[in-house]
Amino acid sequence: MSAAPAALPAESAERPDGGPELGLLLVPPKARTGWRLVPARVVAMCAVELQKLRHDRTELYTRAVQPALWLLIFGETFTRLKAIPTGGIPYLDYLAPGIIAQSAMFIAIFYGIMIIWERDSGVLTKLLVTPTPRAALVTGKAFAAGVKAVVQAAVVVVLAAVLGVGMTANPLRLLGVAAAVVLGSAFFSCLSMTIAGIVLTRDRLMGIGQAITMPLFFGSNALYPVDLMPGWLQVVSRANPLSYQVDALRGLLIGTPSHLALDFGVLALATGLGITAASALLGRLAR
Template identity: 85%
Template sequence: MSAAPAAPQPASAEALDTAGGEKTGALDLLLVPPRARTGWRLLPARIGALCTVELQKLRHDRAELYTRAVQPALWLLIFGETFTRIKAIPTGGIPYIDYLAPGIIAQSAMFIAIFYGIMIIWERDSGILTKLLVTPTPRSALITGKAFAAGVKALIQAVVVIVIAALLGVALTWNPLRLLGVAVAVILGSAFFSCLSMTIAGIVLTRDRLMGIGQAITMPLFFGSSALYPVSIMPGWLQAVSKANPLSYQVDALRGLLLGTPSHLALDYGVLLLAAALGILAASSLLGRLAR
């Protein structure tokens, strides 16, 4: 006779504990949310999340990047080439189109950022801003996320302008550290101008008024900087305006980094950082008024 089949052995306690632990752990992952970031990690995480949300909007409107490249291309092709030929503006021995290119990078970045307040008014009108304000996210994180998203958009625009300038024969540096400095200057400048726009939005409260004020201040900011000509040839009153204009410090940093001309990088970055911080503070303080 054949032997009877052996009875199944009971699982060991250790195996049962292991299986039960795996099931419990799987259930915990489904039922218990991950631990929230706390302390010093909270604010950067919220800023990064809001910045990412803003940048995702580019996936639905990529044409904006192409259309915005037209104006800087025209400045370089028409204004830059013409004034290079007539040599009417002293540029320290470099071709005028080379001198102009960093100013056009700063201008195109400013034009993107200065109307950023229209987006936050649209979010107010559609109810998105109210929903954001009832979350635990600090208002400063909300503004900072939007400001640095504007900086990243401006950085994409700056890359386009640099490529156009290189195709036109502008002698730009390709040193990675200098290009990193260019990126920082573009982001800080754009962060300030976007916060300026959001601050104005918190005061005027409507898109039409903001559009009018934005159009009224963009060209004075541009012409009242060193983007087109040296500060030394400006009249005295315009030199005073230029020294109070953050765009002048951004242009000075970009010109020094890209062309190697004399610049004051420590002062330039200090002013841009201070301007961005004050802009975030001002826009954050008016965000509640905009949402009411």
């Protein structure tokens, strides 16, 4: 019995009509190795997280209600009172960058709930047995939270512009605003995932998240200058990454004096530490 003819190499396979080769359909693409592996996995995880927005866009609209109320009620009222020294700029202009940072933080600070939900549904266990490094999983989720926060920040910027806030239209400065929002949100989402790895339950995470959001917000320079705070609160403010995010946003959006190199350096360092801590505790969630 004659041997069966050898199969043609995948790269030589052609359609009967002389069309393009089918090699890409028959042979899987080469796996990424070396330095390209982690960035590719981070981008993939970020894309997976962002796909969820296609199924529930109402989350972005409902989360815009709270910052809108801050601008419309708190901002307009204190602009008339002139009770807070802002260096000669209208209080609404001073407040708008702080509300952008606040809305981004509120999105990210409960991101750990999603991790616990993935643990309960078995998704997290499946992710952890893949070759994807844990740091890549955490980083992808963190920067997906940052991209969501950028969309939220865009809504607040439009609302602030409608209210007459004088903000820059410089594309480079707006890119800097997006970078500050992404870094800040990435840190707070990592903080949330770290807390999730410690408390392990959604109820505890919700309680801790609610307990720390207001102190983080009021213990920053989002609503008033640091110089107005008592000494102990000034120390808290200088250790609070939200203060550096707000400082960067004010400098980029409305041109107030800021320390952009320090602000972005602190945000990048805090994000790196957050990714490290969340990665170390990710396996504890799956036990």
